Amino acid sequence: MDRGTEDVLGAVGPRLRALRRQRGVTLADIAATTGISESTLSRLESGQRKATLELLLPLARAYDVPLYDLVGAPRTGDPRIHLKPVQRFGMTFVPLSRQPGGVHAFKMIIPARPEPLEPTPQTHEGFEWLYVLSGHLRLVLGERDLTLPPGEAAEFDTSVPHWLGSYDGGAVELLVLFGMQGVRAHVGGDAVTSPRGGRPR
DSSP: OOHHHHHHHHTHHHHHHHHHHHHTOOHHHHHHHHOOOHHHHHHHHHTSSOOOHHHHHHHHHHHTOOHHHHHTOOOTTOOOOOOOOEEETTEEEEEOOOOSSSOEEEEEEEOOOSSOOOOOOBOOSSEEEEEEEESOEEEEETTEEEEEOTTOEEEEETTSOEEEEESSSSOEEEEEEEEOTTOOOOSSSSSOOOTTOOEEO
């Protein structure tokens, strides 16, 4: 096996682990969907098991991604970017980056609702940067309750209880960069920043 092929196969494990974590599913969930044992999936993600077509085909179906996404193969002759929106928590996430690890970029769409939702702050490991494209975003971050109009940005440690929603019930679109601890986008400040500082509710 040539070095190039070994490098491609060696990158499959981290890519599978990143994809699984991004989807918020466990090894047991994927095992139940694909029929591949948890131990085999774990060894595949850790690089202890070489990727084969027999393993990758059911995984591509389970994650609903093209096979070349799992192996990182370029789309020869096709300059288009094929985005696959994901529905989670009543919102739409459109992935804008495909590499495993590092910072993940995506567009987030919060749909319009007749009645704005009550905040349900959550915590998780990582760091997030966001920029409001349209609508008015309500950002609850710890004890702070802010409204961000289009053109404003914020960054924060996601271990702080936080919640994103619509301020007025209208649709909101934003760009989000998310990275694990130690990987962050620097736009200044340590909590919330924006061109006009953000407006408390």
